[in-house]
Amino acid sequence: MGSLEFPAFVLAALTATGGIVGFARTKSKPSIIAGVSVGALYALGGYRIQNQEPYGVELALLASVVLGGSSIPRAIRLRKPVPIVLSLIATYGLLTFGNAFRSTL
Numbered sequence: 001m002g003s004l005e006f007p008a009f010v011l012a013a014l015t016a017t018g019g020i021v022g023f024a025r026t027k028s029k030p031s032i033i034a035g036v037s038v039g040a041l042y043a044l045g046g047y048r049i050q051n052q053e054p055y056g057v058e059l060a061l062l063a064s065v066v067l068g069g070s071s072i073p074r075a076i077r078l079r080k081p082v083p084i085v086l087s088l089i090a091t092y093g094l095l096t097f098g099n100a101f102r103s104t105l
Contacts, residue, residue: 007096008046008060014089015039015067022082034070038063042093057100064093 019035022028041063048056068090075083 004057004060004096004100005046005050007093008042008049008056011060011063011089011093012039012042012046015042015063015086018082018086038067041066045097057097057104060093061097061101064090064097068094 016036016039019032019039022031022035041059045056045058045060045063048054048059050056067086071083071086071090074080075087
């Protein structure tokens with residue numbers, strides 16, 4: 001599977017930081033809850049990949065599906081920078097971890 005833990009940890013940091021910044025700017029509780037939750041899924045996936053434990057890729061893929069499911073429709077509807085960036089992050093995760101998952105089948 002190569003070095004899939006690195007993208008998982010980077011995506012964890014990006015999403016958690018984004019949730020914290022969103023909360024700091026707008027006092028939006030959903031931002032911090034979603035950002036930290038998705039970041040935790042990416043981090044747990046990266047940790048499990050790093051330690052060659054089962055379901056690491058699947059957890060990171062789940063985080064990408066959750067992030068994409070919430071951000072892609074908003075990006076299409078609103079055309080604002082934050083949902084677009086979140087959609088790009090989710091798409092990268094879907095491609096990266098989706099291809100890794102597919103290679104295990």
